[in-house]
Amino acid sequence: MRETFDKELVQLHVRFAEMGMLVNEAIFRTVKAFVDHDQELAKMVIQNDQAINQCENQLEKMTLEIIALYQPVTSDLRDVITVLKASSDIERIADHAVSLAHATIKMKGTHRIPAIEIEIAKMGEYASQMVADVLDAYIKRNLKHAYQIAQRDLFLDQELAKIKQLCLTKMQADQKAVVSGSYYTLVATYLERIGDYVTNVCEWVVFLKKGEIVELNPGNED
Amino acid sequence: MRETFDKELVQLHVRFAEMGMLVNEAIFRTVKAFVDHDQELAKMVIQNDQAINQCENQLEKMTLEIIALYQPVTSDLRDVITVLKASSDIERIADHAVSLAHATIKMKGTHRIPAIEIEIAKMGEYASQMVADVLDAYIKRNLKHAYQIAQRDLFLDQELAKIKQLCLTKMQADQKAVVSGSYYTLVATYLERIGDYVTNVCEWVVFLKKGEIVELNPGNED
Numbered sequence: 230m231r232e233t234f235d236k237e238l239v240q241l242h243v244r245f246a247e248m249g250m251l252v253n254e255a256i257f258r259t260v261k262a263f264v265d266h267d268q269e270l271a272k273m274v275i276q277n278d279q280a281i282n283q284c285e286n287q288l289e290k291m292t293l294e295i296i297a298l299y300q301p302v303t304s305d306l307r308d309v310i311t312v313l314k315a316s317s318d319i320e321r322i323a324d325h326a327v328s329l330a331h332a333t334i335k336m337k338g339t340h341r342i343p344a345i346e347i348e349i350a351k352m353g354e355y356a357s358q359m360v361a362d363v364l365d366a367y368i369k370r371n372l373k374h375a376y377q378i379a380q381r382d383l384f385l386d387q388e389l390a391k392i393k394q395l396c397l398t399k400m401q402a403d404q405k406a407v408v409s410g411s412y413y414t415l416v417a418t419y420l421e422r423i424g425d426y427v428t429n430v431c432e433w434v435v436f437l438k439k440g441e442i443v444e445l446n447p448g449n450e451d
Numbered sequence: 452m453r454e455t456f457d458k459e460l461v462q463l464h465v466r467f468a469e470m471g472m473l474v475n476e477a478i479f480r481t482v483k484a485f486v487d488h489d490q491e492l493a494k495m496v497i498q499n500d501q502a503i504n505q506c507e508n509q510l511e512k513m514t515l516e517i518i519a520l521y522q523p524v525t526s527d528l529r530d531v532i533t534v535l536k537a538s539s540d541i542e543r544i545a546d547h548a549v550s551l552a553h554a555t556i557k558m559k560g561t562h563r564i565p566a567i568e569i570e571i572a573k574m575g576e577y578a579s580q581m582v583a584d585v586l587d588a589y590i591k592r593n594l595k596h597a598y599q600i601a602q603r604d605l606f607l608d609q610e611l612a613k614i615k616q617l618c619l620t621k622m623q624a625d626q627k628a629v630v631s632g633s634y635y636t637l638v639a640t641y642l643e644r645i646g647d648y649v650t651n652v653c654e655w656v657v658f659l660k661k662g663e664i665v666e667l668n669p670g671n672e673d
Contacts, residue, residue, distance in 0.1 A: 282666065286664050286666070289664050290664060293528070293529075293532060296518070296528060296532070297524050297525065297528055300522035300524070302519050302522070303519065306515070306518060306519055307515075310515060310518075310535070313532070313535070313536070314535070314536075314539070317536070317539060393633070396633065397629060397630055397633060400622060400629040400633070401626050401629045401630075404623050404626070407619060407622040407623045407629065407632075408619055408623075410629075410633070411615070411618065411619060411622070411632070411633065411636055414633055414636070414637065415636065415637075415640065418637065418640070442508050442511050442512060444504065444508070
């Protein structure tokens with residue numbers, strides 16, 4: 230029984246890691262598509278989201294089956310429950326990658342503002358790195374890294390405030406900047422939200438290791 | 452054992468219903484604060500969010516303890532797991548209510564556009580009603596209502612598109628409309644996201660009743 234449970238648990242973690250890699254790829258690509266104004270790459274991100282949703286559904290089914298069949302306790306139960314919860318957060322990161330891809334496509338032909346795009350690129354690469362790092366921390370169960378990654382969310386909050394202000398200034402000065410400025414604001418909001426979900430996953434790493442439910446992101450955005 | 456398990460389960464549902472009521476109140480109040488330009492009410496929504504976060508943490512702890520102690524199977528397990536997952540969605544609805552409250556406060560003194568505020572009020576009341584209805588469907592486990600409520604999300608998607616377009620038109624025509632137009636766009640995005648979380652809760656009602664994981668919101672927003 231223990232042996233088959235361990236095997237199932239390994240399978241669950243493999244599937245979770247696979248989902249993580251897909252989401253990692255989605256966020257990396259959606260940021261690249263935005264920066265390069267690459268409509269085709271953005272479309273690819275949207276198409277591939279289906280596979281990520283399926284992963285989440287499979288993980289839900291697997292975790293429920295494992296709980297029903299093996300009735301795990303203590304740290305085994307934590308393992309399984311964490312996958313169930315963290316997969317929701319990972320899937321929402323992917324949803325925001327898709328929203329960003331939609332914005333990239335819709336921005337075609339609009340007036341571009343390089344100074345803002347540079348800031349968004351910076352924010353996007355930062356968020357993308359946070360996603361990669363938190364998945365690594367999760368798989369390695371690295372508590373110290375989890376705490377450090379959660380702290381980095383502050384940078385995204387600051388960047389959002391900066392980009393919002395930049396957009397307002399540009400939109401007020403130039404009517405041509407209104408459409409793109411609105412999109413830039415939304416895109417920065419999506420990236421900031423990704424940071425919140427990364428922080429949630431950090432909280433699950435803490436729960437995995439210590440069995441404690443902590444709040445690593447007490448201040449809400451805006 | 453069965454008797455104490457049932458008691459704990461009732462406790463869990465009572466706590467979940469309490470959290471639901473707090474969230475329901477938050478969304479109702481935040482929409483009212485926005486419509487009435489009521490800064491004080493908006494501040495109250497932000498302050499009360501702490502209690503909602505605590506509810507979610509308590510529910511997480513309660514569900515984990517119940518699973519560890521009673522090792523429920525089949526429909527009992529579904530009951531417990533559903534609370535664990537649905538409480539995340541409910542908590543995110545509250546987060547968006549808070550974002551809307553922040554926007555209400557920041558909009559103080561900006562140029563108002565009644566035509567857009569009417570649309571946002573409509574959207575807000577609609578979203579607020581969806582939240583109230585899905586909580587009722589969850590507590591009564593009303594499968595038919597859950598499917599119907601999920602369908603209503605389409606209205607919010609349409610309203611978002613309409614408001615975005617209205618904002619762009621106004622912002623392009625009048626520089627004074629840029630700041631408020633940006634906020635209106637964000638606020639409409641928050642309300643549309645609330646609809647997505649309501650749909651998630653609908654999916655959990657289906658899971659509770661049928662044990663099947665379904666996707667009631669296949670198209671992503673934008």
